[in-house]
Amino acid sequence: MNTLIAIIGLGILCLLFEIFNLRKAIVPITIIGLLAVLGLTISEFNSTESYYNNMIVVSKFSTTFSSLFIILTIFLVALSHNFYENHPTKISDYVAIKIFLLAGSVAMVSFGNLSMFFLGIEVLSIALYILAASDRLNLKSNEAGMKYFLMGSFASGIILFGICLIYGAMGSFDVIEISELSRSAELPVWFPIGIVLLTIGMLFKIAAVPFHFWAPDVYEGSPTMTTALMSTLAKVVAMASLYKLLSVLNADVSEAFQIVVVFISIASMTLGNIMALRQTNVKRIMAFSGISHAGFMLMTLLSLSTSAGSLLYYASAYALSGIAAFSVIIYVCKNRDNEDIVNFHGLGKNNPLLAAVLTASLLSMAGIPIFAGFFAKLVLFSDTIEAGYLFLVIVAVVNSIISVGYYFKLMLAMYTKEPNEERKATPFIIYAVAVTAIVLNIALGLFPSFVLDLLA
Amino acid sequence: MNVSLILIILLVGAFATFLSGDKLASKVSLLFSLAAAVCSIVLLTHFNAGENISLITQWITKPNVSFSLKADGLSMAMLLLTTVLTVIIIFSSFGNQYKNSKSLYALVLFMSFAMAGTFLASDGLLYYVFWELALIPIYFIALIWGNGDLEERKKAVVKFFIYTLAGSLFMLVAFIYLYQQAGSFLLEDLYKLKLSQTEQLWIFLAFFLAYAIKIPLIPFHTWQANVYQKAPTVGTMLLSGIMLKMGLYSVIRWQLPLTSLAAAEYKYIFIGLGIAGVIYGSIVALKQNDLKKLLAYSSLAHVGLIAAGTYTLTIDGLRGAVLQMIAHGFVVVGLFYAAEIIFRRYETRTIADMGGIRVQAPRLASMFLLLVLASVALPTTFNFIGEFTVLYSLYQVNIWFAVLGGTTIILGAYYMLKMYQHSMLGETNVKVFADVTMNEGITMVAIIGVLFFFGMYPKPIMDLITPSLEEILIQINRIN
Numbered sequence: 001m002n003t004l005i006a007i008i009g010l011g012i013l014c015l016l017f018e019i020f021n022l023r024k025a026i027v028p029i030t031i032i033g034l035l036a037v038l039g040l041t042i043s044e045f046n047s048t049e050s051y052y053n054n055m056i057v058v059s060k061f062s063t064t065f066s067s068l069f070i071i072l073t074i075f076l077v078a079l080s081h082n083f084y085e086n087h088p089t090k091i092s093d094y095v096a097i098k099i100f101l102l103a104g105s106v107a108m109v110s111f112g113n114l115s116m117f118f119l120g121i122e123v124l125s126i127a128l129y130i131l132a133a134s135d136r137l138n139l140k141s142n143e144a145g146m147k148y149f150l151m152g153s154f155a156s157g158i159i160l161f162g163i164c165l166i167y168g169a170m171g172s173f174d175v176i177e178i179s180e181l182s183r184s185a186e187l188p189v190w191f192p193i194g195i196v197l198l199t200i201g202m203l204f205k206i207a208a209v210p211f212h213f214w215a216p217d218v219y220e221g222s223p224t225m226t227t228a229l230m231s232t233l234a235k236v237v238a239m240a241s242l243y244k245l246l247s248v249l250n251a252d253v254s255e256a257f258q259i260v261v262v263f264i265s266i267a268s269m270t271l272g273n274i275m276a277l278r279q280t281n282v283k284r285i286m287a288f289s290g291i292s293h294a295g296f297m298l299m300t301l302l303s304l305s306t307s308a309g310s311l312l313y314y315a316s317a318y319a320l321s322g323i324a325a326f327s328v329i330i331y332v333c334k335n336r337d338n339e340d341i342v343n344f345h346g347l348g349k350n351n352p353l354l355a356a357v358l359t360a361s362l363l364s365m366a367g368i369p370i371f372a373g374f375f376a377k378l379v380l381f382s383d384t385i386e387a388g389y390l391f392l393v394i395v396a397v398v399n400s401i402i403s404v405g406y407y408f409k410l411m412l413a414m415y416t417k418e419p420n421e422e423r424k425a426t427p428f429i430i431y432a433v434a435v436t437a438i439v440l441n442i443a444l445g446l447f448p449s450f451v452l453d454l455l456a
Numbered sequence: 457m458n459v460s461l462i463l464i465i466l467l468v469g470a471f472a473t474f475l476s477g478d479k480l481a482s483k484v485s486l487l488f489s490l491a492a493a494v495c496s497i498v499l500l501t502h503f504n505a506g507e508n509i510s511l512i513t514q515w516i517t518k519p520n521v522s523f524s525l526k527a528d529g530l531s532m533a534m535l536l537l538t539t540v541l542t543v544i545i546i547f548s549s550f551g552n553q554y555k556n557s558k559s560l561y562a563l564v565l566f567m568s569f570a571m572a573g574t575f576l577a578s579d580g581l582l583y584y585v586f587w588e589l590a591l592i593p594i595y596f597i598a599l600i601w602g603n604g605d606l607e608e609r610k611k612a613v614v615k616f617f618i619y620t621l622a623g624s625l626f627m628l629v630a631f632i633y634l635y636q637q638a639g640s641f642l643l644e645d646l647y648k649l650k651l652s653q654t655e656q657l658w659i660f661l662a663f664f665l666a667y668a669i670k671i672p673l674i675p676f677h678t679w680q681a682n683v684y685q686k687a688p689t690v691g692t693m694l695l696s697g698i699m700l701k702m703g704l705y706s707v708i709r710w711q712l713p714l715t716s717l718a719a720a721e722y723k724y725i726f727i728g729l730g731i732a733g734v735i736y737g738s739i740v741a742l743k744q745n746d747l748k749k750l751l752a753y754s755s756l757a758h759v760g761l762i763a764a765g766t767y768t769l770t771i772d773g774l775r776g777a778v779l780q781m782i783a784h785g786f787v788v789v790g791l792f793y794a795a796e797i798i799f800r801r802y803e804t805r806t807i808a809d810m811g812g813i814r815v816q817a818p819r820l821a822s823m824f825l826l827l828v829l830a831s832v833a834l835p836t837t838f839n840f841i842g843e844f845t846v847l848y849s850l851y852q853v854n855i856w857f858a859v860l861g862g863t864t865i866i867l868g869a870y871y872m873l874k875m876y877q878h879s880m881l882g883e884t885n886v887k888v889f890a891d892v893t894m895n896e897g898i899t900m901v902a903i904i905g906v907l908f909f910f911g912m913y914p915k916p917i918m919d920l921i922t923p924s925l926e927e928i929l930i931q932i933n934r935i936n
Contacts, residue, residue, distance in 0.1 A: 309518075348600075368592065368621075369585040375516075378581070382519055382632050390633070397629055401622040408614055415599060416606055449516045456518055 001051040001058060003041045003066055004106050010037065011099035018092035026092050027081040030099065031074055038070045054112035054174050061308060062110035064454050065240045068316055069109075072233045073102045075323045075433050076225070082427045083225045083330055094134065098229070101127035105233065108241040114163045114173040117241065121159065121205070125152050128234060131226040132218060144221025151214040155204035162197030165190040166249075175248040182250045195249055195257075202245065205238035206294045207287075209267040216275075219287035224333055227283050228326035231290045232319040239297045243311055247304040261301045266395050268295030273402040277409075282329055282339045285406055286322075289365060292403060293318050296396060299380055303387040309455040310379040316451055317372035317444060321361035324437035328358040331430045344410060346419025351426065355414045357434045362407040364441055367400050372444035379452060458511045459499060459527045459576050462539065465492045466569035474562035485561035486546050489568065493539040500532055504920075515582070520640045526578035528924035530778065533917060534575040534705050537782050538698050540906075541789055542568040545693045548793050548899045551800055552689075560601055560690070567593035567694055574702050580631045580641035583710070584624070590702065591620055594695060598687035612682035619679050623669035630662035634714070646714055647931055653717050660715035664726075667711060670703030671759050674733045684752035685805075689796040692748065696755050697789040701781045704759065707766050708774055713931040719769060720932075726767040727853065731860050733760025738867035742874075747795045747805045750875055751788065754831065754868065758784050761864050764857065765846035769932055773849030774925045779917065780842025783830075783907065787839055790827045790903040794820070797896055798879070801889050810879040817891040821880045823900045828876050830907045832869040837911040 010033040017026050041063050050057045077095055084091050104123030111117040129152060133145020163173070169191035170178045182191065200211065207215040219227045272292030279285045297314055300307040331354060332347065333339045348355040364371035377400065381393045444451060469488025476484040503509055515523040527535075546564060554560050570593070573586030598613045631641065633655075638645045651659070669676045684692050712719050719726075737757030744750035762784070765777040797820060798813070799805055814821035830837040833844070843865065851858035892900065910917060 363592070369588040374585075374588075378628070378632070379519060381629065382635065385632055385636050390629075393629055393632070397625045400625055401618060404618055404621055408617070412599075412610055412614070415596070416610055447516075449518070452516070452518055 001049070001056050001110075002044065003037060003063075003070075004056065004103060004110070006033075006037045006040055007070075007099060007103045007106060010034065011096050011103065014092050014096035014099060023088060023091055026095055027077060030077050030095055034070055034074045034077065034099075038067060038074070041067050041070060050112055054176065055116045056107070056110050057112035058110055060455060061244060062106075064312055065109040065315075066106045068312065068319070069102055069105045069233060069237060072236070072319050072323060073098060075327075075437060076229055076233065078429055078433050079228070079327055079330060080225060082429050083223075083334075094131070094225075097127045097130055097134075101131075101229070101233070105237040108237055109244060111241075111244075112175055114166065114175065114178075117245065118156075118160060118163060121241070122156060124234065124237060125156060125205075128152070128226070128230060131229065132222040134226065135223045138223075140221040141223060144218045147214055147221075148218045151204070155201045155211075158197050158204075159201030162194045162199075162201060165194030165197065169194060179248050179250060192254070195246070198245060198249075199242070202238055202242040203264065206235055206242065206297070207291050208264055208294045208298060209271045209291065210264075212268070212272070212291045212294075215291060216279075216284045216287040219290075220281055220283045220339075224283070224326065224330050224339065227286070228323065228330070231286055232322040232326070235290055235294065236315040236319050239294065239315060240311065243300060243304070243308070246301060247308075258302055261298055262389060262392055265295045265298040265392065268292060268298065269396060269399040270295075270402075273399050273406075276406045277402070279406070280341050282333075282341055282344065282410065285341075285410065286325070286329075289403065289406070290322075292399060293365070295399075296377070296380060299384050299389075299392065299396065302389055302392075303383050306386075307380075307383045309452045310376075310383050312455055313372070313444070313448065313451045314376040314380055317364060317376040317441060320437050320441040320444070321364040321371070321373060324357050324361040324434050324441065325365075327430050327434040327437065328354045328361075331426055331434075341410060341413050342420065344413045345417035346414070348415040350419050353431065354426070354434060357438050358414065359411050360438050361441070362411060364438075364445075366404050366407045370442065370445050372441045372448070375445055375448040379448075457499065457502060457507075458509045459525050459531075459535070460511050462492050462495050462499070462535065463525075463569055463573055463576070465495060466542075466565055466572060470562045470565040470569060473565055474558050476558060478557050481558040481561045482546065482550060485565050486543065488565060489539065489542045489546050492568070492572075493536075493543050496532075496535050496539045499527070500536065500920075503527055503532055510578075515579075519581075519635060521581045522579045522640075522642055523582060524579040524642060525573075525576040525582075526643070527576065528927070529920040529922070530705070530709065530924040530928070531575050533778060533782065533921050534701065535572055537701065537785050538568060538572045538575060541693070541697045541785055544789060544899055544902060545690055545697070547895065548693070548789075548796070549690045550895050551893065552796075554601055554688075556600075560597065563593040563597050564690060564694065567597070568698075571698050571702060575705060578643040580634065580643065580646065580710075582641070583706075584628055584631060587627075587702065587706075588621075588624060590699060591617065591624075594687075594691055594699065597691040597694070598683060601688040602686045602691070603688065604686050608682075609686040612679070612686050616679040616683045619669050619676070620666075623666040623676075626662040627666035630659045633659065643710075649714075651715070651717075653721070656715040656718040657722075660711065660718035660722075663706075663711040663715070667703040667707050668729075670706075671700055671763055672703075672756065673729050673760060673763055674736055677733070677737075677756055680756060681749050681752040684755075685746060685748045689792055689799075692792050693789045696752070696792065697785045700755070700759055701785060704762055704766065704777060704781055707763065708777065708925075708928060712766065712769065713928055716769075716932040716934070719767065723767050723769060723853075727764045727850070727857055730760045730762075730764030730767060731850075731857060733757065733763070734861055734864045735867075736760075738864060738871065741871045742867070745806055745808060747798070747807055747810075747875070747879070748792070750807070750871065751791050751795065754872065755784075755788055757864050757868065758788075758831075761843065761846055761861055764861060765849055768849045768853050769929075770849045770852055771922075771925060771929055772845050772852065774929065775918070775922060776842055776845025776847075776849055778921050778925065779914065780839065780846055782917065783838035783842045783910070786903050786906050787827060787831045787837075790900060790907075791831060793896075793899060793903070794824045794827060797892065802887060807875055807878045811882040812880075813889050814880045816889040819897065820892045820900075823892070823897075823904060824880060825876060826904050826908075827900075828872045830904070830911075832872050833865055835911075836908065838907045838909075838914065840911060841914050
């Protein structure tokens with residue numbers, strides 16, 4: 001609860017800075033503020049409390065995931081400084097929206113009431129719609145924002161409909177009450193229908209097949225900074241809240257539910273990977289790779305009671321490598337009109353450090369050992385085999401092999417092609433974010449217990 | 457003092473080399489690899505004195521993974537092979553100028569680190585991590601410093617990477633499955649498992665995919681010749697000298713003891729595959745014009761025989777396989793080095809463009825001849841002992857296997873001597889050919905010295921590996 005209040009306070013502070021003309025201080029102050037919030041969140045780690053009639057419930061699950069979101073936001077805000085150089089007057093808007101987005105994310109993992117959950121997802125989504133269209137004069141960005149808004153509001157409507165049906169069945173928005181009632185033998189038929197609608201809405205947010213069509217276009221059209229946010233923070237938030245929703249609603253008891261999850265998971269990773277092979281735009285590659293990673297993360301839904309730690313670990317590994325990769329993409333594609341793979345030619349010669357960071361993050365996403373991505377896949381596979389889905393794991397393994405194809409396409413472009421033109425020296429902040437994110441990723445890989453045991 | 461020291465030296469060496477700058481890189485890396493080799497010899501004396509040089513600590517609590525390095529005779533032999541060959545490989549590259557050499561030598565040391573780790577690890581997951589780590593450096597070495605057309609090289613190297621990764625991911629699934637049964641990745645815990653024959657067969661096949669691609673066995677060998685040809689000689693030496701042995705070592709250490717029922721049931725098929733590799737590799741080698749490709753196919757033939765030896769599940773088969781692994785490691789590095797020496801002077805690998813080198817460079821010609829003879833298993837060379845023991849074990853299983861496997865010596869002599877004749881003898885070449893330099897001579901003499909010394913006196917290595925192989929054999933023969 002304190003986390004949420006502090007984050008919103010920080011967002012308002014950002015807006016005030018604009019009024020007092022302190023634009024230069026916004027990014028540093030926000031980062032310091034977020035670090036303080038991170039400390040606050042970690043200090044609440046062991047407390048389990050509920051506030052305002054169970055509207056917000058602080059638990060281990062919510063504090064660990066909130067910490068992850070805050071860390072990701074710190075990276076994203078740090079990158080903003082460089083990215084929005086050309087729009088100095090709007091920096092406070094961009095940063096404040098990101099902070100409010102973070103508030104929505106925190107609400108989405110610490111809700112104790114479905115109405116609070118809906119508030120959270122709306123705050124997150126509206127912030128994302130704005131950010132997607134934030135490059136006002138660019139037609140593509142406008143298109144992306146519009147597309148995302150139309151599809152996203154549709155999904156929100158479906159979620160709301162699902163919540164209503166659940167309310168109709170159970171007579172309450174409170175998840176604890178719903179959870180207790182759902183254990184009784186006789187359930188009205190619209191309770192499962194409500195869960196299905198809720199799940200569909202969330203699958204849209206995490207861009208799982210067959211609700212993924214918006215992702216490549218929106219990722220491509222949005223400003224790179226927003227794409228980074230969508231593919232790391234937003235995806236992880238949606239996945240974590242879907243996990244929490246389904247586990248509090250006891251959805252996993254039904255056999256049919258598990259079959260559907262297996263199907264969607266296989267479809268997401270296979271389609272995402274195969275489509276990614278054909279892309280030449282790096283943002284689209286990341287979009288499809290994100291779809292396939294969503295498929296991987298969906299595997300945690302098969303063992304809802306035990307795999308929270310695995311999900312946290314996978315989410316951290318994926319998001320950290322995503323941040324590292326996107327900071328390099330932001331650097332490379334700055335002041336270019338597109339993000340074609342051609343722009344990455346010769347990066348290995350031009351800028352060996354950033355090329356190495358991008359290589360490492362791609363290797364992590366591909367699941368090569370010592371990077372966190374490998375252990376993420378390992379614990380995921382281990383959980384899934386334990387739940388009795390060996391077949392799904394074999395499909396996932398085949399998909400990991402396919403994914404190497406397009407990750408390596410990017411690496412080959414960096415190391416074997418001649419550079420097109422010289423690039424200027426890079427700002428310190430991009431180096432700092434890229435290197436810190438990848439070092440954190442490798443540290444997670446060397447000491448996986450540190451995160452895995454948090455939610456054990 | 458324990459074996460982790462070697463890993464630390466190699467890893468620190470990789471970083472130090474990277475930081476030392478392009479001019480010093482080769483010398484710094486040589487220094488660290490020498491330190492590792494000396495250290496492994498010191499550790500060997502400690503090991504022979506009966507000291508415990510293994511290391512086990514908890515690494516990850518859930519899933520239960522230990523950082524466990526276990527040194528027995530087999531591991532120590534492979535470790536020595538790795539560290540000594542790394543010194544030779546680094547030293548052999550002194551005559552070449554590489555762009556960005558600090559990265560190259562750092563990657564070589566890093567790869568050596570990963571391979572040493574693979575030979576030592578006795579925890580399934582740790583082993584898997586090292587196994588995969590070894591893949592990344594060789595990918596970059598072959599891709600960036602390789603030779604030939606870039607597009608073709610890219611194709612060959614990416615194919616190699618995806619192939620090997622695909623194989624090892626199935627091995628990972630097998631390990632996770634075993635973990636679910638045993639609750640631990642530790643080799644000794646996995647040994648205690650009682651698996652049904654069907655389970656064993658699937659696990660055997662998952663392991664087999666990983667190892668057959670790495671070794672490589674027919675029909676998973678298609679990546680090999682191209683990558684050998686395109687990679688720089690340093691990379692080719694690392695691949696053929698040490699990395700292939702990772703696959704063969706793993707068969708002995710992991711695959712056979714864990715899935716002994718399946719291995720015993722289907723051993724004829726796998727011996728057959730190995731021998732098919734012998735015949736196929738030898739026949740294709742006959743037709744090669746490119747020296748490196750010829751050596752690649754000869755390598756395919758030799759490892760096919762080694763693999764056949766391991767799948768016989770007899771003590772002679774295992775012992776012969778390990779001896780031949782070491783012998784082949786040295787001889788193949790020597791042969792590729794000879795190819796590199798010729799390339800440095802003639803800028804060609806096509807055998808037809810050579811010829812008449814013996815007149816101009818008698819020392820090179822005689823050393824090359826010794827290596828060629830060792831490679832075709834002439835008595836008094838180390839290769840003879842290895843190959844003979846393997847053939848003997850094949851004979852114990854079925855005489856026809858021994859007859860077919862024996863063709864490796866006949867065909868090998870044919871294509872190797874033919875190659876020697878076309879490259880070294882014949883008309884004097886118009887192009888000038890300088891004889892071996894000091895550095896080149898030292899490297900060659902060292903390799904030849906090892907091969908002949910152990911060819912005449914193999915007892916130290918026999919004594920080192922036999923007890924651990926007997927232990928593994930007990931494990932293979934236990935009644936499930």
